[in-house]
Amino acid sequence: xxxxxxxxxxxxxxxxxxxxxxxxxxxxxxxxxxxxxxxxxxxxxxxxxxxxxxxxxxxxxxxxxxxxxxxxxxxxxxxxxxxxxxxxxxxxxxxxxxxxxxxxxxxxxxxxxxxxxxxxxxxxxxxxxxxxxxxxxxxxxxxxxxxxxxxxxxxxxxxxxxxxxxxxxxxxxxxxxxxxxxxxxxxxxxxxxxxxxxxxxxxxxxxxxxxxxxxxxxxxxxxxxxxxxxxxxxxxxx
Amino acid sequence: xxxxxxxxxxxxxxxxxxxxxxxxxxxxxxxxxxxxxxxxxxxxxxxxxxxxxxxxxxxxxxxxxxxxxxxxxxxxxxxxxxxxxxxxxxxxxxxxxxxxxxxxxxxxxxxxxxxxxxxxxxxxxxxxxxxxxxxxxxxxxxxxxxxxxxxxxxxxxxxxxxxxxxxxxxxxxxxxxxxxxxxxxxxxxxxxxxxxxxxxxxxxxxxxxxxxxxxxxxxxxxxxxxxxxxxxxxxxxx
DNA sequence: TGTACATCAGTGAACGCGCGTTCACTGATGTAC
DNA sequence: TGTACATCAGTGAACGCGCGTTCACTGATGTAC
Numbered sequence: 427x428x429x430x431x432x433x434x435x436x437x438x439x440x441x442x443x444x445x446x447x448x449x450x451x452x453x454x455x456x457x458x459x460x461x462x463x464x465x466x467x468x469x470x471x472x473x474x475x476x477x478x479x480x481x482x483x484x485x486x487x488x489x490x491x492x493x494x495x496x497x498x499x500x501x502x503x504x505x506x507x508x509x510x511x512x513x514x515x516x517x518x519x520x521x522x523x524x525x526x527x528x529x530x531x532x533x534x535x536x537x538x539x540x541x542x543x544x545x546x547x548x549x550x551x552x553x554x555x556x557x558x559x560x561x562x563x564x565x566x567x568x569x570x571x572x573x574x575x576x577x578x579x580x581x582x583x584x585x586x587x588x589x590x591x592x593x594x595x596x597x598x599x600x601x602x603x604x605x606x607x608x609x610x611x612x613x614x615x616x617x618x619x620x621x622x623x624x625x626x627x628x629x630x631x632x633x634x635x636x637x638x639x640x641x642x643x644x645x646x647x648x649x650x651x652x653x654x655x656x657x658x659x660x661x662x663x664x
Numbered sequence: 665x666x667x668x669x670x671x672x673x674x675x676x677x678x679x680x681x682x683x684x685x686x687x688x689x690x691x692x693x694x695x696x697x698x699x700x701x702x703x704x705x706x707x708x709x710x711x712x713x714x715x716x717x718x719x720x721x722x723x724x725x726x727x728x729x730x731x732x733x734x735x736x737x738x739x740x741x742x743x744x745x746x747x748x749x750x751x752x753x754x755x756x757x758x759x760x761x762x763x764x765x766x767x768x769x770x771x772x773x774x775x776x777x778x779x780x781x782x783x784x785x786x787x788x789x790x791x792x793x794x795x796x797x798x799x800x801x802x803x804x805x806x807x808x809x810x811x812x813x814x815x816x817x818x819x820x821x822x823x824x825x826x827x828x829x830x831x832x833x834x835x836x837x838x839x840x841x842x843x844x845x846x847x848x849x850x851x852x853x854x855x856x857x858x859x860x861x862x863x864x865x866x867x868x869x870x871x872x873x874x875x876x877x878x879x880x881x882x883x884x885x886x887x888x889x890x891x892x893x894x895x896x897x898x899x900x901x902x
Numbered sequence: 903t904g905t906a907c908a909t910c911a912g913t914g915a916a917c918g919c920g921c922g923t924t925c926a927c928t929g930a931t932g933t934a935c
Numbered sequence: 936t937g938t939a940c941a942t943c944a945g946t947g948a949a950c951g952c953g954c955g956t957t958c959a960c961t962g963a964t965g966t967a968c
Contacts, residue, residue, distance in 0.1 A: 460785035479912045543782025547698035593886035600880050622891045629867020642838050648831035653860045717945045
C-alpha cells in the first residue's frame with residue numbers, strides 16, 4: 427500500500443511483520459516457561475503455523491533467543507537513556523534512571539530475568555549482544571561525566587580508594603572507556619562508588635522480582651525510593 | 665558394622681547413603697544443565713540405577729529440587745553464621761559475613777543460582793524452605809543487634825528515614841521479628857541501611873557470577889573488598 | 903500488458919531424542935515367634 | 936537358633952508427551968523480457 431514503508435513488496439512487509447509477531451509470541455511464552463523452556467514448536471502453534479516454517483525466520487532456537495535478548499537490552503537502554511534527559515541536575519537524573527530501570531523491570535519481569543537472571547545453560551551470548559547491553563550502564567556513565575564538568579560531583583564522599591592495585595587500574599580502564607570524545611575523565615573513586623551503587627540497584631530489583639522480599643519489604647516502592655536517595659548521596663551527586 | 669551409627673540396620677544405612685549420593689549427583693548435574701534441566705533419569709543413569717528406583721527416595725523431581733534448595737540455604741546459612749563468630753567487632757563481623765557469602769557463592773555457583781537466580785518456572789518453593797532461607801539474613805541481623813547493645817552502631821549515618829509511611833512500618837515489623845528474646849531493638853533507619861547494603865552484596869555477587877563484570881571488573885576481589893568497606897561505613901558500624 | 907521462470911513461504915511427514923511417572927514383578931533384608 | 940512372613944529396594948517395560956531440526960513438496964508472489 428504505502429511505497430515509503432520499509433518493505434516495498436508484499437513479501438517484504440509480510441516478512442517484517444512475522445519477524446515481529448514471532449518475537450512477540452515468544453516473549454509471551456517466556457512469561458510462562460522461562461528462557462530455557464522456550465519452544466519453537468509452541469510459538470509456531472500459537473501463530474497457527476507449522477514448526478518448520480519458523481526456520482524461514484530464525485536459523486535456530488538460539489537465534490530467536492538472541493533476538494529476544496538484544497531487544498530486551500535495547501528496550502532497557504531506551505528507557506534508561508530517555509530518563510537521563512527527563513529531568514535536570516545530576517542527582518535527579520541519577521534517581522530518574524534508577525526509577526526507569528526498576529519500572530522497566532517490573533513491567534517486563536521475564537525479559538529482565540532473561541538478561542539479568544541466571545544464565546541459560548548451554549546458551550552462549552554472541553558478540554551482537556555486547557553493544558545493546560552496554561547502553562544502560564552508559565546512561566549512568568553519561569550522568570557522571572556531565573556531573574564532573576558541571577561540578578555536581580563531590581570528590582570527598584565515602585572511604586578513599588586505594589591509589590594503586592588492581593581496583594585502581596580496573597577503574598582507570600573503565601574511566602577511559604567512558605571518556606569517549608573529549609569529555610573530561612571521571613575520578614576513579616567516584617566511578618567505583620557509582621559501580622557499587624549500580625550493583626545495589628540490580629540487587630534490589632532482583633530481590634524484589636525474584637521474591638526475596640516477600641513477607642518483609644514487598645511492595646518495595648518506598649524501600650526503593652529511599653535506597654535511591656541514599657545511593658545518590660553515596661555516589662556524591664548533587 | 666558400627667551400631668552407634670544413625671541408621672541401625674544395613675537397609676537404613678544404605679538408604680541414608682543413597683539419599684546423599686542422589687543429591688550429590690544431582691548437584692553435579694545442576695552445574696551442566698541448570699535447575700530446570702535437572703533430570704531424574706540422568707541422575708539415575710549416573711548412579712547406575714533405573715530411573716524408577718529414584719522414586720523410593722524422592723516422591724518427584726520437584727521433591728529432589730526442594731531438597732537441593734534446602735541444602736543450599738543451609739550451607740549458606742552455616743557459612744554466614746560461622747563467619748559471625750570468626751572475628752570480633754561489629755564492622756569486622758559484617759565484613760566477614762559478606763566475604764563468607766561471596767566465597768560460598770563462588771565455590772558453589774550453581775547452588776547460588778538455584779536460590780538467588782531467576783525462579784525456576786513452574787516450581788513453587790514449599791514452606792520448608794523458609795526457615796533455612798532466613799538463616800543467612802539472621803546472621804546479619806545478629807550483628808546489628810549486638811552492635812546496638814555494644815554501642816558499635818552510629819545513629820546518625822546517611823539520609824534520614826521518613827518517620828511514617830509504609831517503609832517505616834515495614835522496617836518496624838522486621839525489627840520486631842529480629843528482636844527475638846529480650847534483645848534490644850535495632851533502630852529502623854539502621855535496619856533499612858543494612859537491608860540496602862545486603863541487597864548491594866547480592867547484586868554484586870550476582871553480577872560477578874552471571875558475567876556482567878566480564879571485561880571490566882573481573883576478577884572482582886578488590887572491587888568486592890572495597891564495596892564491603894564502603895557498605896560497612898554506610899550501615900554505620902564501627 | 904502478458905507470459906515464462908525464479909524465488910520464497912509455508913506444509914506435512916519423519917528422525918531420533920529425552921523426559922516424568924506408573925506398575926507389576928523379583929529378590930534381598932529384616933522381624934517375630 | 937531356625938523358620939515364616941512382612942517389608943522394602945531395585946528392575947524393566949510401558950504410557951504419553953514434547954522437543955529441535957531436516958527434507959521433499961506445493962503453491963503463491965515477484966521479476967525480466
